[in-house]
Amino acid sequence: MGCDDPGGYPLGRSLATAAPVRVDPFDTAHHANANIAVLAASGQGKSYTLGAIVLAAAARGRGSAVIDPEGEHESLISALGGDFLRLAPGCGTALNVFETGALDEGEPARRAEVVAAVVDLVNVLCGGTLDDVERAHVDAAATGALTRVRGRRRPALLGDCLEPLRAATPRVATVLARFCTGPLGELFNRPTTLRLDAPVAGISLRDLHDELVPAATLLVAEWLWSLVRKDRMQRHLVFDEVGLLCAHPPLRRLLTQLARRCRKYGVSLVVATQNAGDLLATEEGTVVATNPAIVLLGGHRSAETSRMQGAYGLTDGQRRMLESAARGEFLVLAGDRRLPVRVELPALHHALLAGG
Ligand SMILES: Nc1ncnc2c1ncn2[C@@H]1O[C@H](COP(=O)(O)OP(=O)(O)O)[C@@H](O)[C@H]1O
Ligand SMILES: [Mg+2]
Structure with a gap:
């Protein structure tokens, strides 16, 4: 079976026939949503493939926002003229949780x-x-903070809850005071001073201490979710190495929530992980892994492939x-099409992705 969507993103070649493989995630005739998941062991070419997607999208006027835990995508994003930010304490950027949320929803919905x-x-x-009681206290403190800043010139801040x-x-309060x-x-x-409104943007979390990565990712993701609901451009939200998160x-x-709701806003959630087994171990993780209409499955150890076989209905041959x-070889599931593909890019594009 071939897979050559007109105007689709060139991914490489079919391992069986060497025919070019092009996939258009936004083609609703083939794909129920524009989401993409890339699952493979470390070093198999996941980040490279994400880069190929960002590049192909940019060539078609589509945006991408890349959450980049390892800071690997900077050279690509800079080459595309995008904004790239290295997030860390002292980098000058601030993320205020009180400024997330959809601005166009009514006041009570936004407050909630x-x-x-x-x-x-x-x-x-x-x-x-x-626990539940502590959650209720934080809820009350946040609600109070929102009420107190009404009519003032500044937004509510985390410190207002202290x-x-x-x-x-x-x-x-003791934990929160640290932050x-x-x-x-x-x-x-x-x-908030975060500005990642450029059509192509990336944010590196590499310089953040490990213990801050989940909180920072949560805030950046909330902020991006607000952005995509505001500006309605076709865009990929790319989360590299999402499994640990x-x-x-x-x-x-x-x-x-992003996987389920982003289609309405013309947005495509793109995730990559080397922890497919961990993702498939929880119900919500399974949604993130299996909701995408396009899935690229790369090399894995057999312990992981047994779980993947069930989740994606793989044949024994596909599991083998x-x-x-090898690196760069993926089983592509695109709507109801399935074929083994070697991800291969023209030399110029390869240089952009491999140089980073
Ligand atoms: N399809 C490919 N063709 C050529 N080189 C590749 C390909 N995929 C990955 N590489 C190279 O292999 C190395 C590992 O790839 P990477 O995407 O970082 O793996 P992962 O994200 O799965 O850990 C990188 O140096 C990358 O440039
Ligand atoms: Mg990677």
């Missing part, structure tokens, strides 16, 4: 979304340990192919 985002963030900052939490739940002062406060407790329930929920796939 922002308060939910604050509860999620504080939960992630507390290592996912908030005083009420000190009385109600000192444990949470409200010093370099961490500059990152989390100031009005999915260990955090709020991030898993957000990604699941994954266990012996």
